[in-house]
Amino acid sequence: MYRFLHGFTHRFGRRFRHRFGPAGKQVTLAQMPTGQSGVVVEILGGRMIANRLSSLGIRPGLRVTKVSSMLMRGPVAVQVGSVQLAIGFGMANRIIVELERVPE
Amino acid sequence: MTCHSAGSNSLGKKSDIKRILLMGNPNVGKSVVFSRLTGVRVITSNYPGTTVSYTRGFMKLGEETAEVIDVPGTYTLEPTTEAEKIASQMLDTGDLVINVVDATNLERNLYLTLQLLERSIPVVVALNIWDDTEHRGIHMDVKRLQGLLGVPVIPTVAVTGQGMKELVSSASRAASPDMPVRSRDERWAAIGAIIDQVQSITHRHHTWLERVEDACVKPLTGTIIALTVLAVAFLAVRFIGESLIGYVFDPIFNNLWAPVVLRLSDLLGGAGLLHGILVGKIIGGEMNFVESFGLLTTGLYVPFAMVLPYILSFYLVLGLLEDVGYLPRLAVLMDTIMHRLGLHGYAIIPTMLGLGCNVPAILATRILESKRERFIAATLISIAVPCAALQAMIFGLVGYHGGQYVAMVYGTLFVVWVILGFILNRVVKGFSPELLVEMPPYRLPQWRTVLQKLWMRVYSFLVEAIPIILAAVLVINILYALGVFHAIANFTAPVVTGLLGLPKEAVVALVIGFLRKDVALGMLAPLGLTAGQLVIGSVVLAMFFPCIATFVVLIRELGVVDMLKAAGIMITAALLVGGALNLIL
Numbered sequence: 076m077y078r079f080l081h082g083f084t085h086r087f088g089r090r091f092r093h094r095f096g097p098a099g100k101q102v103t104l105a106q107m108p109t110g111q112s113g114v115v116v117e118i119l120g121g122r123m124i125a126n127r128l129s130s131l132g133i134r135p136g137l138r139v140t141k142v143s144s145m146l147m148r149g150p151v152a153v154q155v156g157s158v159q160l161a162i163g164f165g166m167a168n169r170i171i172v173e174l175e176r177v178p179e
Numbered sequence: 180m181t182c183h184s185a186g187s188n189s190l191g192k193k194s195d196i197k198r199i200l201l202m203g204n205p206n207v208g209k210s211v212v213f214s215r216l217t218g219v220r221v222i223t224s225n226y227p228g229t230t231v232s233y234t235r236g237f238m239k240l241g242e243e244t245a246e247v248i249d250v251p252g253t254y255t256l257e258p259t260t261e262a263e264k265i266a267s268q269m270l271d272t273g274d275l276v277i278n279v280v281d282a283t284n285l286e287r288n289l290y291l292t293l294q295l296l297e298r299s300i301p302v303v304v305a306l307n308i309w310d311d312t313e314h315r316g317i318h319m320d321v322k323r324l325q326g327l328l329g330v331p332v333i334p335t336v337a338v339t340g341q342g343m344k345e346l347v348s349s350a351s352r353a354a355s356p357d358m359p360v361r362s363r364d365e366r367w368a369a370i371g372a373i374i375d376q377v378q379s380i381t382h383r384h385h386t387w388l389e390r391v392e393d394a395c396v397k398p399l400t401g402t403i404i405a406l407t408v409l410a411v412a413f414l415a416v417r418f419i420g421e422s423l424i425g426y427v428f429d430p431i432f433n434n435l436w437a438p439v440v441l442r443l444s445d446l447l448g449g450a451g452l453l454h455g456i457l458v459g460k461i462i463g464g465e466m467n468f469v470e471s472f473g474l475l476t477t478g479l480y481v482p483f484a485m486v487l488p489y490i491l492s493f494y495l496v497l498g499l500l501e502d503v504g505y506l507p508r509l510a511v512l513m514d515t516i517m518h519r520l521g522l523h524g525y526a527i528i529p530t531m532l533g534l535g536c537n538v539p540a541i542l543a544t545r546i547l548e549s550k551r552e553r554f555i556a557a558t559l560i561s562i563a564v565p566c567a568a569l570q571a572m573i574f575g576l577v578g579y580h581g582g583q584y585v586a587m588v589y590g591t592l593f594v595v596w597v598i599l600g601f602i603l604n605r606v607v608k609g610f611s612p613e614l615l616v617e618m619p620p621y622r623l624p625q626w627r628t629v630l631q632k633l634w635m636r637v638y639s640f641l642v643e644a645i646p647i648i649l650a651a652v653l654v655i656n657i658l659y660a661l662g663v664f665h666a667i668a669n670f671t672a673p674v675v676t677g678l679l680g681l682p683k684e685a686v687v688a689l690v691i692g693f694l695r696k697d698v699a700l701g702m703l704a705p706l707g708l709t710a711g712q713l714v715i716g717s718v719v720l721a722m723f724f725p726c727i728a729t730f731v732v733l734i735r736e737l738g739v740v741d742m743l744k745a746a747g748i749m750i751t752a753a754l755l756v757g758g759a760l761n762l763i764l
Binding site: 123127130132134142143146147149150156158159164165166 | 254255259284286287315317398507510511514614616617
């Protein structure tokens with residue numbers, strides 16, 4: 076269903092989620108377990124960070140899957156569409172994602 | 180809405196196109212397209228940020244010749260790095276933009292495309308890496324995309340040359356559709372709408388290459404893979420280098436060249452100034468290419484039989500690592516450590532380049548975001564990262580006494596790298612930005628591109644380094660004959676002998692190190708040093724001062740003030756470390 080949100084702005088994204096069922100748990104990308112997918116809800120911090128992240132393909136409304144994270148607050152690797160990105164721990168901690176429910 | 184009128188160039192006709200800019204996201208193959216269009220060979224790799232400065236070439240466009248510029252990759256026209264800054268500045272100088280787009284990653288790439296279409300410059304889109312879309316399950320309606328963007332869209336496969344002709348002929352149809360200037364969110368919304376209309380993706384399973392990609396960035400498997408890759412790379416460089424020396428270059432010099440030089444020596448009467456310059460010292464009728472120090476002996480033997488084999492082997496292995504796409508993943512693994520040195524993981528890429536030559540390495544620090552990072556990275560590279568030429572000489576001269584001494588040199592330099600980085604991180608104001616980098620998909624390297632790149636790098640060694648090496652040998656002989664070195668040696672003896680424990684003549688090597696470090700290390704050979712002294716000599720020579728080529732690049736990239744700071748750090752660190760080694764060894 077999140078394909079719906081694809082390409083919509085942050086504001087729209089929120090409105091849609093309200094309509095479609097209960098919101099999942101929200102965590103930061105750094106906290107998200109490896110292998111889990113989620114949808115970016117919000118990017119905390121300045122405009123600079125949001126700008127850089129969005130130009131690389133991370134922005135509210137997009138589905139991301141965590142590939143791995145390094146030990147000792149190391150960078151986080153995520154898959155966004157066909158792109159794999161490495162994001163420093165501090166930055167990953169400012170990206171809020173809503174966890175997708177794992178199919179049982 | 181915008182109004183492009185006064186001052187903007189409305190150049191649409193093909194005869195008016197004087198300058199074509201190749202622009203696009205990093206790692207979409209701009210440089211490959213550039214080579215195809217202009218025939219100019221440029222270094223291409225599989226990681227974002229290979230091109231850090233612009234390269235120009237020329238191509239035929241109808242009857243006219245147009246200048247083509249390969250602009251560094253950029254995700255957006257709001258620049259965040261030095262390389263991106265160069266890119267957005269270039270935009271104002273062009274008449275036509277060929278926007279190279281990665282077809283397998285259309286959505287992200289279109290952001291820059293829309294920004295370009297908002298400007299008043301005509302644009303053509305090259306939908307590159309087109310051959311990869313099918314097996315990635317991507318289906319695209321190119322006609323529709325062309326209609327929505329309002330500019331020609333040409334599918335291309337730059338590595339094979341597919342679509343290049345169409346791309347060139349489409350230049351005359353290039354347009355500047357007056358797209359409204361949008362905000363960031365509006366742009367993404369517009370892109371979402373375009374993607375929904377032109378692209379559909381069918382699900383597919385992970386390929387084995389993608390599984391390897393993932394394993395390379397997981398802590399446990401990633402570390403094992405990294406250690407293996409680096410060990411294999413090192414052994415391969417060593418093996419190929421030594422084999423080339425032992426089976427190719429040494430036999431050529433000893434069996435073919437030595438008799439010629441000995442004959443010449445006889446003709447010159449075995450002594451005199453000219454004999455000294457051309458042939459050098461011949462002890463007991465035996466040819467010693469390392470120690471004789473003539474232009475035709477050491478002057479040729481050092482570059483061709485000692486350094487060139489390692490240049491060949493190092494750049495072959497580096498080229499493979501670059502083209503596979505491994506280096507950005509190494510950056511991820513190294514990120515935590517590099518942060519302690521005031522850098523982030525991506526700084527490992529300039530560092531690896533530095534093991535070949537410090538000049539391109541310092542240029543490559545442009546991929547780092549802040550001035551602080553660039554200063555730290557450039558300083559660390561020029562102090563603690565020995566270039567391939569110097570390393571070849573270390574292997575040749577120090578390695579003669581045993582592998583443990585080579586390990587001592589490398590170990591010392593590594594410790595210096597870590598400690599100095601740690602100190603610089605504390606001392607230099609500011610903070611290091613976070614790693615944020617795209618990891619390219621693994622690709623099987625193509626021999627053609629790997630060999631072409633190897634040739635370019637070897638060629639630049641041949642034409643740039645060998646004249647300096649020969650000049651250095653000539654200068655050494657003349658200055659010796661004039662007795663200048665004798666004066667310097669006596670003057671600096673307290674430091675060189677007292678602090679570093681080297682014979683006072685070794686200072687000559689340190690001076691010549693400013694020209695070429697490989698020749699400089701070679702100058703220590705006839706002094707009959709112990710293994711320990713050779714270790715000290717190698718380390719001090721590596722750290723003391725950059726060679727002239729690196730020096731020029733450092734001034735250009737850091738500015739005079741920061742260069743002086745870096746030089747101060749180098750000299751201090753070299754003397755401290757050399758002195759400490761002298762006490763230990």
